Amino acid sequence: MDTVVIKNSKMDKKTIIFIVLGSFIIVIFAYFIFSSSNTVSNAPASYSTQDELRPRVKVESVLYDFGSMKVSDKKSYDFPVKNVGKKPLQLSNITTSCDCTFAKVIYDGKESPEFNMHSKSNYMAVIEPDKKAIIRVTYKPYVMPVYGFVEREAHMKTNDPEMQDLAFKVTANVK
Numbered sequence: 066m067d068t069v070v071i072k073n074s075k076m077d078k079k080t081i082i083f084i085v086l087g088s089f090i091i092v093i094f095a096y097f098i099f100s101s102s103n104t105v106s107n108a109p110a111s112y113s114t115q116d117e118l119r120p121r122v123k124v125e126s127v128l129y130d131f132g133s134m135k136v137s138d139k140k141s142y143d144f145p146v147k148n149v150g151k152k153p154l155q156l157s158n159i160t161t162s163c164d165c166t167f168a169k170v171i172y173d174g175k176e177s178p179e180f181n182m183h184s185k186s187n188y189m190a191v192i193e194p195d196k197k198a199i200i201r202v203t204y205k206p207y208v209m210p211v212y213g214f215v216e217r218e219a220h221m222k223t224n225d226p227e228m229q230d231l232a233f234k235v236t237a238n239v240k
Contacts, residue, residue, distance in 0.1 A: 121150035
């Protein structure tokens with residue numbers, strides 16, 4: 066009776082590890098190639114001030130004072146933004162003036178991700194004509210403790226040719 070002996074050699078283990086790692090690298094490489102080539106341009110529509118059929122931003126206020134607050138507090142304020150134009154209003158490149166300040170868009174019952182100073186995103190809110198969105202600005206002093214009077218801002222780009230840059234400011238006296 067013949068006996069078959071199978072050896073578990075180190076070469077076999079090295080080969081398996083090489084194949085697994087090589088496959089992993091190929092998958093990652095393919096992901097980056099396909100994800101970069103299949104991205105949809107998120108560029109805002111462009112209009113001139115002479116276009117009658119264009120989006121138009123209407124805001125009630127761009128400033129809100131939280132008053133006195135503790136460094137451990139967190140306060141938010143909702144700024145209404147209405148599109149009084151004839152074409153969809155696009156809000157993009159949302160950022161804030163500090164890591165302790167956050168902004169998000171609330172439209173049609175949906176909330177965007179929360180953005181702050183270092184946010185990088187392709188997010189774009191599209192507000193239809195005669196519709197209103199909310200820009201929620203939240204200040205969390207405990208993230209970067211500062212005491213006394215503070216001013217923080219949320220910024221975004223719009224495709225309204227008369228108001229291409231939109232900023233909302235909140236102030237507080239942090240104790």
